[in-house]
Amino acid sequence: MQSSNIDWDKGDKDGLVSIGSHSLYLSVSGPDRKPGEPIVVLMQGVGSTIDEWVVVRKLVVPFARWLNYDRSGMGRSEGPSQTPPSISAASVAAELDTLLRNAGIEPPFIIVAHSWGGYTSREFLELRPNDVVGMVFVDCNTERFFDSGAWGWDVFFPVLGGQDFIETTGLATSHILSEEEWKAVRDEQADPRHQATEAAEMQAVPNDRRALDHKNQLEKLLLRDYPVSVIIADTPNDFQRMESLRVL
Template sequence: MLEALSQDWNTGNHSSLISIGTHGLYISASGQDRKPGEPIVLLMQGMGSTIDEWIKVKRSVEQFARWVQYDRSGFGKSEDYPSPPEKITTVMVARELDILLTNAQIDGPFLIICHSWGGMTSREFIHLRPKEVVGIVFLDASTETSIALSYNQPFVMAVNGNLDFIESTDISQKHKLSDEEWKAVLTEQRRPRHQRTEGAEGNGAKEGPVSIIEKKQLERQILGNHPVSVLRANTPKDIKNMMEAGIAAGNGTEEDIKQYKELVDKWGLSDHEGQSRLLGLSSLARYSYTAENCHNVQMTDPELVVDEIKWIWAMWWSSGGSMHW
């Protein structure tokens, strides 16, 4: 497992299972050979999400940058916890990534692309390595005020029932993956251990906002003048589709449905307000919105995501790679 320590992760294509002490995490590096001091594009995916969903984004980024991705504990090619926990928190995820990169001897600087719950885990990672993150793309990211973190409320679960998110939304029709790539996503999503681990992440999600608020990252403008891109998606459409599918299936009481509708009605404004606040992490930041794409933009419009990474990349290079604090 630790034979990977002899690899040069800055050049060529490499992948390995790296020990973080208790178990191994799968990590891979690919794309352009890294020049001295150049950032690595580091993927931090959302809750219950694996690297399979990012294949299109990865291929495009590899044309101009170095790409590093990994599967969190209990997902994809990574190993399970020796004793699977009932809850996995954002702090746990960030610490494991920190250990993984240290043990693999992969150093910053890092340009992070994060999605959904990755918006929270990435900020915990920034707390651990504030001087090594030189840019970040927040893709429809969860925040400390995100309404999405309350999505596991009893009335939502009652109406959703046993509905499959993929089957109840339009992602299966709109994704840009090949048949083989899409099959890989579905196969991983439906593995019992994947679903168990995703449940543990959901159980730990409510602790994330408290931890982030305590760190006062917005008040301290933690990223200085390093570029930040915030790309918000039309997630309320996904949520409305789920609600309507649940109602059609006869799930939930009248009160459950009433509360669900109220949640859908306020989701968009809440999302806008929460994600807009992320601009306060840096003096160099931009915000955009895609009405055409729902939550999983990395699969439905991968080039839109790549454009934001390219903007961060260009801002870093235009500074001569010497942005300061």
């Protein structure tokens, strides 16, 4: 059921949309959408809000309709009365499904997924396999994450050694956000509500990988002939730098 009379296919729109227990913040911009045209849907990584994607949005909206939203307990979205101890990728996908249906935003969808979004986007694909017509994976996790056997999730945080990933890897100075945009990102990350939600998302990551593995999507080829793009970051060098600074 549509929660409002807003036409999300035309003009720049934003607002809160109910998913039942609470409301999520939704923002849509770019060219007016004609029937049957896809809309790009952003699914961010753990602890990430739409504030981190403002530059990408500016690059996409001249030629494609762009939809981003903040997950429960993040950014401008409301959260449940009490943050759960664990927030799974499957539950995030289910909330997005409800959000889109309640807002009356029809498929087809092109998903842009980042990091943990590799799990949440694939769970969304599991829910709506006939409605996704393309995916862009930006340095995403997969069910084969840590399959090399060299090291596993149990040593991930010891390698970080309590360091600030953004500071150590140089993102604090190499980003291209404006000073105001960067402050918004850092202020959000420092918010206690945000931190509690991020911790709950992190708690579920190992189980997210196992849950997705059991669905055998890589063998089913759910996207058939639809395009898939993979963008890989410099993660090995990032972690090598963190490890070298940790031992110092």
